[in-house]
Amino acid sequence: MRIAAAQFPSVPGDIAANVRSMAGLVREAAARGARFVAFCELAAHGYALEPIAADPGSWLTEDDPRLEPVREACRETGTAALVGCAARTDGDRPAITALVIGPDGELLTRYDKRHLYGRESEVFTAGAAEGRFTVDGVRFAVAVCYDNRFPELARSAAADGCTVYAASSVLVEGNDSFETVYPVRARENGLYVLVANQVGPADPGHCPGGSAVWSPDGARVASAGAQAPGLAVVELP
Numbered sequence: 001m002r003i004a005a006a007q008f009p010s011v012p013g014d015i016a017a018n019v020r021s022m023a024g025l026v027r028e029a030a031a032r033g034a035r036f037v038a039f040c041e042l043a044a045h046g047y048a049l050e051p052i053a054a055d056p057g058s059w060l061t062e063d064d065p066r067l068e069p070v071r072e073a074c075r076e077t078g079t080a081a082l083v084g085c086a087a088r089t090d091g092d093r094p095a096i097t098a099l100v101i102g103p104d105g106e107l108l109t110r111y112d113k114r115h116l117y118g119r120e121s122e123v124f125t126a127g128a129a130e131g132r133f134t135v136d137g138v139r140f141a142v143a144v145c146y147d148n149r150f151p152e153l154a155r156s157a158a159a160d161g162c163t164v165y166a167a168s169s170v171l172v173e174g175n176d177s178f179e180t181v182y183p184v185r186a187r188e189n190g191l192y193v194l195v196a197n198q199v200g201p202a203d204p205g206h207c208p209g210g211s212a213v214w215s216p217d218g219a220r221v222a223s224a225g226a227q228a229p230g231l232a233v234v235e236l237p
Contacts, residue, residue, distance in 0.1 A: 074104075114126055
């Protein structure tokens with residue numbers, strides 16, 4: 001089984017354009033043999049908090065028709081996809097959510113970011129549940145960006161029999177997570193750690209991409225490179 005981390009420059013506020021970009025990358029990942037592809041935090045909206053807060057109509061639902069191009073790409077290729085977005089909750093704030101769409105186009109799981117960072121706590125509601133799903137017999141865990149600073153999430157994933165820890169993020173240039181967080185989570189827990197990062201501008205600053213996969217020994221085994229759309233693809237043993 002092959003897994004992929006995808007990166008592209010999300011356009012702030014343009015859900016339709018971002019969904020088209022993700023659908024194209026699902027097909028590209030599938031052409032390279034991937035059965036699962038992850039996108040970055042808030043990929044459907046772009047990491048621009050004020051427009052999200054100001055427009056509840058932009059908040060997605062689990063069966064939102066605006067995500068149909070990604071569902072169609074998943075169905076056509078038999079590939080699962082993790083889509084980062086702002087999603088509706090039962091309250092008056094959205095969550096920073098990872099929606100995992102299965103190879104049949106149906107929802108496999110929803111994970112809401114549990115640890116909000118900075119101004120996120122003024123806009124979003126934190127989640128409480130763990131995210132788990134299975135593709136081709138491989139068990140996955142989900143985390144989002146600042147979640148990964150909390151080692152208990154990866155420990156829980158390992159204890160729950162997960163093989164892959166999918167961590168969508170928005171990290172700016174110079175962020176030390178690529179050296180001090182993701183390889184450590186992989187090595188300490190015997191997990192494949194897959195990180196999809198934003199390319200281009202976001203509220204925190206410029207994001208360089210660098211989406212990657214680390215093997216259970218902490219070695220980086222694939223990278224999508226810097227500053228341009230692309231994929232990091234790894235075949236699991």
